[in-house]
Amino acid sequence: MHDLAQNVFAALSPPTRWDYVRVMKHSVFDFLDQSPEAVTHAHLELGDGCGVTIWENNNDRIRYEAPANNTFSLYLKGGTGTYRTDAGRASGYPGAVCIMPEGCDSEWEINKPFRFVHLYLSNERLCSGFVRTHDCDVRRMQIDEATFAENQRMAAPLLQLAQAAYRDDRLQAETAIAEFFGALDPKSTSMSAGLSPHVLRRIDEWIEAHLHEAISLEDMADQAELSSFHFHRMFRLSRGLAPHAWVTERRTQRACALLQTDLPIAQIAATCGFSHQSHMNRVFKRALGTTPAQYRLLHRAGS
Template sequence: MAQLRHARLGALELASAGGSGHRFDKHSHDEFVISANLRGDEQIWLDGRTFAAGPGAITTYNPGQIQGGGVAEDRPWHFVSLYVTAEQLTQTLGLGALEFARPLRHLPRLAEALAAAVETGLHADPFLRERGEERLIRLLGEVARTADVRLPSCAASGRGPVVRLQEWLAAHLQEAPSLDDMAAHLGLSKFHLLRSFQQQTGLTPRQWAMQLRTCRAQALLRAGRPATETAHALGFADQSHLNRHFRAAYGLSPGRFQRALRG
């Protein structure tokens, strides 16, 4: 396999692999494995069964299942995979238990969405990695639904938890709380938290916090605060991250914004 990228993102391990054909010996994982095949015709052996997974296939393996297979030599192949423990997956989705009954489903749009989210999660930019984590957690819920798993409803929680989280995020902008911190603060699963927040605000919690950071950055810059101090005060990784998000929100850099104020 010509290229393999691998990283940990919160409770998830991510992998993106591409190149020419490759075969894996029979093996097992302690975690759930969820893969999306983007290119190539994979032949899979799973607990004594064999089947084919072409482009657009989503494959799901329960912990401990014996698997093997791959793509023929010199044939192109590109896939992404997520690895997550049973405890982490059930906690993330707010379930007591979970087992995938069907290992293969042809879902091209979901496969592409998973691949895009994994690529974002592997990015060097920490803010983009956070966006990737949020997207992957929502997509894990979609994967579970395609396997006929019934997820907990968030209708009964109302607006209260979202308001409490907004207040908490506003008070902790410099700290940039993790999704685990947010979920623990509200007593919700991460999937339930993200779904409720996006339904009511149209943004993820981190997107909402970022727009509040840029709004407060504008106020500090207007008051004459240097951009470097503003970035530090509001939890940006550095001034370049402030520049990027400020320009995306307001169409100009912090420096140009302050020069325009001075006339």
Template sequence: MPDASTPLDGNAVFSALTQSRASLERACALGDGLGLALWRNRHDDTAYARPGHHTMSVYLEGGYSTYRRDAPDRKGAPDRVCLLPAEHESRWHVGGTQRFLHLYFQPEHLAWHCVRVLDTEPRALQLQDRLFAEDDTLVALSRRLVALDWRDPDARMVGNAMAHEAVTHLLRSHGARKPLTDWRGGLSTAVRRRVADWIHAHPASNPTLGELAALADLSEFHFARMFRVSFGMPPHAWVLRARLERAQSMLGDVRLSLQQVAAQAGFASPSHFNNRFRAVYGATPGQWRAGRVATIPSASSGAGR
């Protein structure tokens, strides 16, 4: 069973598998709402109904007799990828023994990548439902994730970077434009960029909702609602995520004390920084900094571009 310090019980797909015949080898939380689980299963039937989170499944061994009920002629195999979007529904039959890795991530995490990496509103893109697809990049990342010791904090930091890279790749390679049915209720592209650029250009500031709303020339009420539509999360959550992203990059500079990092990233105090950082990443800023020496260079080569 997963370590008590890294629970994934709130994850619908994870919970469904724990109630099936599947055997869990290990699991962990990587921070940023990212989770990993390594499974084995055989002679089973499972179903997923709109889990509310996204799941990437990569077959590592077996799967030759596994199929989805609505596509019985298509079978699994090692190095095949399935993608289950948050609104996905499916029923599966598992034949012989198979071993597979799951990467779980939240819609809010995908929204961050849409805006920051692709400069696109989250409502404009959707992940495609993929069944036994071939994707060498995702397979290679998955096998590197499996090779890590998930109990080690340094390894989990490396895994976090790999998972970010996987999500970015998923969006670029397996994302699709949603139909432009109704775009009312969000910020214009120019205003969205203006607000995002201001937040990231003023990391040490502590903007009020009114100050951000003024950038868009909107009332606080309308700005808060429209911001969530265009950014996929409320303003305060975006500001906190931007601060944590900046703090992460600054922790690589050992010339800066943790107190300096906290101040320059916009946190009220070192203890506030410590608590927020640990809540998201499962490690203190000091532990994260110490673990940077273990980072695999290629793990983050594709993230953030």
């Protein structure tokens, strides 16, 4: 009993500085930002878990150790003096694509100036974008590590993202992100767990019909004829997101469509099931990096 009490109190004790050091994970952006040689030329935040940065680097050595988030890179200018030292010292070139999935270590040596664009995506943003684009189980997504690859389908949207970052053009960036997800072809695979496609479709149709209401986990589980516990586990396996996160995204996407009409923002918030307008403001700021009013102005200006 004494040991158990000690464990409970340890769990409830406030974390120390060293606890934070142990759990903190740096992204590729963080590693580059700490380098005295790497220079940021443009940066565009696209909401929680998504960002675009144009970098220039020279005379540097960089090690990405178990980085957070997934990084997709396109070399814009130069690159022949850039080597991946832990992968046979291959060198880059203009137009080369690199893919660095979350948690994959890599070491780089830069001997000549070069410029490149990075797209950073959290696992949650990557999963939701893939599922929404391809309307399929997230386990059909395959993101393999790549170094100095020729991949025109991925290079084209990454180049558009670089142009959007230079211009601070969120609308162009949103279009490029959509094309990027379209370039991630679903793989063929057999799946023994999770929810079947027709059950997922039924749940999505039910969510769309009830977005204006409060939606509970039990409500969604009923559509799959499962307990709340098993539904949550199997939904996350298939979608890559928790059910509540998926519903919030659907509310946000519905609101984005309605913001291109003349409906008052407060009415849109209610129609999409947000508890109030300020709630929708917070969700938009976190998910898209902008407010509903700013989103409306941006899309009206671009139409």
